[in-house]
Amino acid sequence: MKKLVLATSNKGKVREIKELCSEYEVVPYTDLIDAFEIIEDADTFQENALIKARAVYKALGDENAIVLADDSGISVDVLEGAPGIYSARYTGEGADDKENLQKLMQDIKAKGVTSSPAHYTAAIAIVTKGIEKTVHGWMHGEALTEAKGEGGFGYDPMFVPLGYEKTLGELDEKVKKELSHRSQALKLAGKILKSL
Ligand SMILES: O=c1nc[nH]c2c1ncn2[C@H]1C[C@H](O)[C@@H](COP(=O)(O)OP(=O)(O)OP(=O)(O)O)O1
Numbered sequence: 001m002k003k004l005v006l007a008t009s010n011k012g013k014v015r016e017i018k019e020l021c022s023e024y025e026v027v028p029y030t031d032l033i034d035a036f037e038i039i040e041d042a043d044t045f046q047e048n049a050l051i052k053a054r055a056v057y058k059a060l061g062d063e064n065a066i067v068l069a070d071d072s073g074i075s076v077d078v079l080e081g082a083p084g085i086y087s088a089r090y091t092g093e094g095a096d097d098k099e100n101l102q103k104l105m106q107d108i109k110a111k112g113v114t115s116s117p118a119h120y121t122a123a124i125a126i127v128t129k130g131i132e133k134t135v136h137g138w139m140h141g142e143a144l145t146e147a148k149g150e151g152g153f154g155y156d157p158m159f160v161p162l163g164y165e166k167t168l169g170e171l172d173e174k175v176k177k178e179l180s181h182r183s184q185a186l187k188l189a190g191k192i193l194k195s196l
């Protein structure tokens, strides 16, 4: 079984990527080396995913390692696409998921609406010997001003996927597994991984 090293410290991502890449041995990099800070200072999901994958590839010091990074976030139409690449830092550096979720609901409410069209983006970067590739996936839907359910992570309790009436916090995890930005991007990443 080919080993994929994940350049992430987000447990929700690790859980989902393990589920979605079951034909690989998926290992978070922190199982192999000490966690270190990676500054995600680019302007796009794509570049930030590459920054993470390159940093971990270099730190591992194993040229045959295959490293996969995910940079993702939610963009809300009524907020002109915010928080976008700043989703993890919406309430500041070191913010937690709950604080970010509360702020996003408040900011939508402050626009005088109770929901807004929104979408998640995931950029996946794959870095290995002589190769750097990126792909994207999206999930469209509606961002609510009310959090419902405990499923998923991050902004999922306030996000209703297009075609559904419940949030990702409430829906069976199979729905997210099928539809998510991450699963769409990983389907494409799978084609790259097969060619390695
Ligand atoms: O499926 C998702 N369901 C809910 N929320 C999500 C999802 N996907 C991304 N998000 C949110 C969480 C975080 O606020 C930001 C990702 O930020 P992002 O920098 O890519 O990840 P992170 O800092 O948590 O971990 P790391 O950089 O180590 O991979 O978007």
Ligand SMILES: [Mg+2]
Pocket: 040, 088
């Ligand atoms: Mg991050």
